[in-house]
Amino acid sequence: MLEKTYDPAAVEGRIFEKWLDEGAFAAGAGAKPGAEPFTIVIPPPNVTGSLHIGHALNNTIQDILVRYNRMLGKDVLWQPGMDHAGIATQMIVERQLMERQEPGRRDMGREKFVEKVWQWRHESGGTIMNQLKRLGASADYGRERFTMGENGAADDQMVRAVTTVFIELYKRGLIYRAKRLVNWHPGLETAISDLEVENIEVNGHMWHLRYPLADGVTYDYPIAFDVDGNPTEYETRNYLVVATTRPETMLGDTGVAVHPEDPRYQGLIGKSVMLPLVGRRIPIVGDEYADPELGSGAVKITPAHDFNDFEVGVRNALEQINIFTTSGAINDNAPEIYRGLDRFEARKRILDDLEVQGVLDHVEDKKIMVPHDEKSKQVVIEPFLTDQWWVKAEVLAEPAKASVREGRTRFVPQQYENTYFAWMDNIKPWCISRQLWWGHRIPAWYGPDGEVFVAASEEEAAKAAEDHYGRAIELRRDEDVLDTWFSSALWPFSTLGWPDETAELKRYYPTSVLVTGFDIIFFWVARMMMMGLEFQETEPFHTVYMHALVRDEKGQKMSKTKGNVIDPLQLIDEYGADATRFTLAAMAAQGRDIRLAISRVEGYRNFVTKIWNAARFLEMNECHRLEGYNPSGNQLPLNRWIVGATARAATEVTSGIEQYRFNEAASSAYDFVWGTFCDWFVEFAKPIFSGEDQEAKAETRATAAFVLDQILKLLHPFMPFVTEELWAETGKIGPSRESALVLAEWPKLEGLEDEAADNELNWLMELISSVRSVRTEMRVPAGAKLKLVAVGASSLTETRLASHEALIARLARLESITIDSQVPTSSAQFVVGEATWALPLSGVIDIGVERARLEKEVGKLEKDIAAIDKKLDNPQFVSKAPEEVIEEQKARRDTAIERRAKITAAVARLGA
RNA sequence: GGGAGUAUAGCUCAGCGGGAGAGCAUUCGCUUCACACGCGAAGGGUCACUGGUUCAAUCCCAGUUACUCCCA
Structure with a gap:
């Protein structure tokens, strides 16, 4: 006998061990x-x-x-x-x-x-x-x-994979070594990936600095304008104002750029300025990078410390002067008084000195984007000029783009292809070296003259070096390791x-x-x-x-x-692993973020318990699996209906998973298990289990066990633990299980749907729901048993009533069900199918309440009918809409009109 | 600045051109012989806004507004 509630903590560990022991997860298992x-x-x-x-x-x-x-x-x-x-x-x-x-x-x-x-x-x-x-x-x-393999040894297969790829790419010219700017982490003193940098907006400043022109050069700078924006007044200047958010980098300035079309500065291109504090003479160049609209329109260029400046520097053959040490302090390339200062300390000192020397024109507050280490978000990342190893990602990207473009690899949801292409189209060389000790050490050795030997081992490198130099020579291995993602x-x-x-x-x-x-x-x-x-x-x-x-x-x-x-x-x-998993799956709608609410997890924990209790109920009622049970051989409409519904659920769950619509798969399973199997089938089965019809009992028991089996299978990918546990429990009686659930066969249920059975059971559910609803609205005490009278019932309804009388009476809490030609006085009435149903409530019924209830429904029907009539009266609709849509509307109209007639009659019967 | 996404019940979300849905929450009732982690019933929505396409729009298109994310 199963416990009353399922205790995940007591079960999950044991089940998992069992799976491992049985090798259920091994490649190819089952x-x-x-x-x-x-x-x-x-x-x-x-x-x-x-x-x-x-x-x-x-x-x-x-x-x-x-x-x-x-x-x-x-x-x-x-x-x-x-x-x-x-x-x-x-x-x-x-x-x-x-x-x-x-x-x-x-x-x-x-x-x-x-x-x-x-x-x-x-x-x-x-x-x-x-x-x-x-x-x-x-x-x-x-x-x-x-x-890194088992121990990182050179002969470890995972290490060989990395080494082989590195050497091959090097041979193919897709890996090279170059001195370029990288994102440098001054705390860790290593290069990091652009993807590990997060640009954070902070309150910063824009400092405007006056760089004095060399050689006594002066120019006229416009200071007043007419309505058309044409200059009307000039002043003569012997300096150029440059704007910067990082004044400390001025120590590494090697040029000033102005836009070649900028009339203010055009004449200065080719001239020079004297760099304050440093005293270096640096050229003024024309480069489109300088934005006339931004700041003063003139921009200082520090090629060794800014990605854009680096490019400008290359275009204009400017010197690259690195002014920082690997930890972000000022190095020996700067004037002595600043050496050794941390970059932030240096900024303060430099600003003070600039101010004293009258170089500081003015300061404005500005929101600026500052690159930070994305993990700590504390350390400011520095563009830094170093020797690094690079992969030509731009070359490797071409076939990778073609694969997606040509559909050999597809994204689900598809819109992510845009993101992929956007990045791939702008891909930059991939810096793969890291100044760390933990990682795959780069398989490159250097000779005394800097000659590089890329090889799988020191011996091979030594041999290559001997061939190169004509004699054995001592080599030095590259100190750096590869980016983790190179191996990933x-x-x-x-x-x-x-x-x-x-x-x-x-x-x-x-x-x-x-x-x-x-x-x-x-x-x-x-x-x-x-x-x-x-x-x-x-x-x-x-x-x-x-x-x-x-x-x-x-x-x-x-x-x-x-x-x-x-x-x-x-x-x-x-809540258990099953509830946690089911929640995530149920909320995993494509292309949408998940807002996780604990109440959902709790709800799905309840679902786990519900399944457990359903299984417990079946166990108590001796619903055991039957050798040779054939779901399509059922006689009872109830059983024919539930196996058909199971097949439908299986189709929905299967297609949900196949289409990566996990939320749809999960909710189909949930609706079927709770809303159909537990709420209706199990309730319908109760009178059969406690009844005398042995044949019906046997068929229903076997069917219930069969359906539970299918449920366990359908839910297993979502809730592996509770389903495996129940699979084992229900396997104790009846034919022995061929395997654990984890290796059981996915449901393949075909040809089980039965329209007649569906119609009958749908009618039954509607009838019971209607009685319940009227009872509640009429405030009939839950314990009171009522009489139900069917008026205008067809012979089919009479047959159905006869076969389900006990069931209806039980679920709708009725004392008797009779057939009559007249609605008894003082009855509450409702319509299901062709018949009008009456619940005589003399003494209990409030005629006013009943009339209001019925009239509300008539009103709703009127509205529906009017809406459909509007469509059907529209010649455009009738001529252009597809046939089946028109037929459907007509059918809906007919049933609504019929229903309205019956309820209107019921209102009339209430009398004055 | 460029790109993407989202606006549907009080909350979290489904809904893929023809009758607005679920879970949670709320209200009412229930010692109904599996389950109160339960059963039954009910209330609750100008489907963000403005246009357009269509016989027909929550759904497709354009624009507006608000929010979110990615990239610079």
Whole structure:
């Protein structure tokens, strides 16, 4: 006997262990012979991460797809794993060393430090994998991969994959080394990706500075204008005003740009200014980058510290002078008094000095966008000129764009293709080197003259160097590591064994679908597409499903600082994994963010309990599965109806999942299970179970057990735990189960619909609902049993009444049901089908209330009829609308008129 | 500045050209032999606004307003 309520906490762990023990998640488990493969690679979570609500949604959707396809009998692989998160992991271990007051990274040296990080990875990294298990994710954990491999050794397959790709791309001229501006993190002292930079609007200033013209040059600057904007008055100036939001960078200025068409400054192009504080003579150049409308129209150019200035510098052959150290202090390229000052301290000092020297013209307040480190949002990112390794993403992007344009990879929802193209069309060279110790070390060695040798090992590099120099020579390995995403981009094939030609690679690549959030479309999709096409010649996935962002109830992004984070593990603890998953699935409408409300989770927890109790009820009534039960062989309309309804539900759930409309699949299942099976079928079955008709009882029991089986299957992808538990419980009696539910066959129900049975049961439900409704409106005490009189009943209705009398009496709380030609006096009346039904309520009925109730309905019918008449009276409608629409309108009109007549008669019968 | 999205019941959201829906909340009733995490019933909407297309618009198109996100 099942417990009264389902206790997820007591069941989930045990069920999960069982699945693992049975190898239910292993690649190919339960696959039919000759089955086609279905593959999903997990978007690798970060080894330092823990499960947040976005992961919960992402993995719930993957698991729904995986479990569904597994039940279809496909050869399913869900490949799990994590990435090594270069920066985050290194930071965690460094912080840990500090807390333990152990020697820091630089004190212990690279080798020892990396060892420490590995130790951390094995001891405390990857908690998220266990958290995914709590969610019920059915990935093939035996195949878990890590972007750094088992230990990072050169011969580890995951490391070889990265090395091979690097060397190949280098050979193909798609990787190169160059000195360019990068986004520099002065705290971590490494380059970071543009995608790790967040531009934040802050209150800043625009400082206008007077740069004195060299060689005694002067010019006339307009200071007054007529109505047409033509200058009427000039003053003679021996300086040029430039505007800047970052005055400290002036130490690195190597030019001033004005627009070549700007009449104010045209004559100054080719002349020079003397840079204040520094005393450097720098040229005035004409460049369209200078916007005459912005600021003074003249702009200082600091090629080494601004992305736009860098371009201007290249165009005009300006010098690049770096004035910062790697930690963001002023370096030796600046005048001595500023050296060693932090960049913010330097700004203050420089402003003071400029003011003293009369260089500061004026200051205005301005909202400015400042690049910040997107994780901490505290550190200001610095454009910084360094030697880095780059991938020609603009070349790799071409085939990746073609794949989507030509439909070999499609996005669901499709509108995300725009985002993809927008980014791909403007893709910039990808900086792949990072000044870290944790990561794939770049396989490049340098000779004493700076000659580069890219090779798979030190031996190979040494050999190449010997060939080059004609003698053995000492090489120095590149200190840097690769961007974590460089290795993640290989994930769809590196996890399958590449560069070795494994059976898995052959079988499971390309994968089927990538499930991810739109916020990381560039990280994942674009890079995996580029690498997949370059190294496997095939797109890594045919479908990219982009799911929504989970927000809080008010629509705000969840964040720790706002304190509005909903922890999925807490939800699982409180409501169970099934309710948590079902909520996320039910709210995952395409192209729309999810505003997660706890009340929804609670509601779906109730749904889990409801299913549990329905199963419990069946168990109590000996509804056991029957060997050889044939759902199309049912005799009773009730049973013929419910199996048909089950088939409809199965079709809806199936098509919902197939179309990535998870909310539709979930709500179809919910409506069927609660609204049809529990609310009606089970209620209808009760009198049969307690009745004497043994044949009807046997058929209904078997049908109930059959339908419950289908329900468990249909819900399994959404609620794996409770369904598996019930599958086991209901498997204890009757024919033995062929497998656990996780490997059971997805429902294939065809030819079970029966229109006659549907009509009969729909009539029955309408009749019962009508009685209940009238009872409530007439304020009949719930306990009171009424008489029901049918007037004007057809023979079909009489037959139906006869066969369902006990049932109707029970569910509508009736004392008797009779057929008469007259409506008894003092009756409440209603119409179902062709008949008028009366509930004699003498002494109870308030004629006024009853009249009002009926007249309200007449009024509603009048309105409906008028609306339909308006359509039918319109010749345009009759001539242009499709035939079936016209027929439908006519039919609706007829039934409404008929009904109106009956209710009007009922009103008349109430008398005066 | 460029791009995308969203406005439907008190709240959170479905609704894919012909009769406005769900869950939660609200109100009323219920020791109905699975379930109060329940049962039954009810109230509640100018489908943001203005035009257009169409025989017909919550739905398609254009514009307006408000909000959200992405990119600069």
